[in-house]
Amino acid sequence: METIVVVAHPRLEDSGTQRFLKEAVSDLNYVVWHELRVNSAGHFDKIAEKNNLRDKDRIIFQFPLYWYSAPALLKQWIDEIFDMTDAAWLQKKELGIVVSLGQPLREYRLGGREGIALSELLSPFKAFAKYLGMTLMPLFIVEQFSYQNEKQHQKLMINYQQFLELPRAFDFDQKQRWFENKLKQKLETCSENKGDLEKILEEFTERHDQLSDLKNEINLIRRKDDYYGEP
Structure with a gap:
């Protein structure tokens, strides 16, 4: 199974979380790490970006939760790359979401500080997958990476690698x-x-x-x- 991790981060070079996750995939033979970067005109190469996706079985959108949603960079990429005809070649591909949080997950629920579930905040990706005939995987959440100890980082690395490589319902x-x-x-x-x-x-x-x-x-x-x- 071929997997591509599409990374969207407003300050990628400063992210310890993304550096850690990138290192975690460095020895995975069937996983491609793809960082989103616009060209000199501020846009994406639509043909090249689609070609990166066509031969992949699993597409991962990876980003930090940014003002209760995905960063604008990922939204721009989706707007410029996809269109209504893409359902023909995206059907039966899997879509995974890897989201990193700066505060505890327990705050994203009724009665929590944010008062809304994380799955509800990210529900547009459910509609996106449904429209294109893709199979949506369960959310993979990286919770407060900078506060985790070494043992927790090791567990995160294993869980993350399995999320990328193993069948959806392993x-x-x-x-x-x-x-x-x-x-x-x-x-x-x-x-x-x-x-x-x-x-x-x-x-x-x-x-x-x-x-x-x-x-x-x-x-x-x-x-x-x-x-x-x-x-």
């Missing part, structure tokens, strides 16, 4: 396989601590197999209960 088994593949890729390029990584991979795979066996046993028990009418 299950536990697909998530485990993803981890295994990442460890194997790390082993191929790693020159130090290779023995430790091999041990981690072996233990991880063993636990995955044990969980799979347990899951199969539980499913078998459930089928027997259904057959014999057990409560």
Whole structure:
């Protein structure tokens, strides 16, 4: 699956959040990082921008929440690039939204400081996807990045990479396989601590197999209960 991350930020060079996310995709083979920049005339090259999207299965709009919406740069890009005929080639593509917040997510709800849900603020993207026949993915929210500690950053990186690479409705088994593949890729390029990584991979795979066996046993028990009418 090919993914493109369309990044719209009014001050991209100053954003630690975007630098972190860009580094997170640096070793993802099927993800393209695309920063929106206007030309000398203040516009976008419509043909070039569309060509960037055509062969992608998943399109990600990534931006900070800016005055309760996306930055004007993304709105300009949408206005200049898309038209009514684009439904023909955008159908069945996935649309994902990655939005970063400067304040806690809990404030974006009824009774919170903002008093309105984040999904409601970003509902125009739902209409955009519906009109063009695209499948809208669940929101990916980066909450107060600058206040997160190292452990939270590591978790964010993993969740973000999975959001970009895994199927929209991935299950536990697909998530485990993803981890295994990442460890194997790390082993191929790693020159130090290779023995430790091999041990981690072996233990991880063993636990995955044990969980799979347990899951199969539980499913078998459930089928027997259904057959014999057990409560």
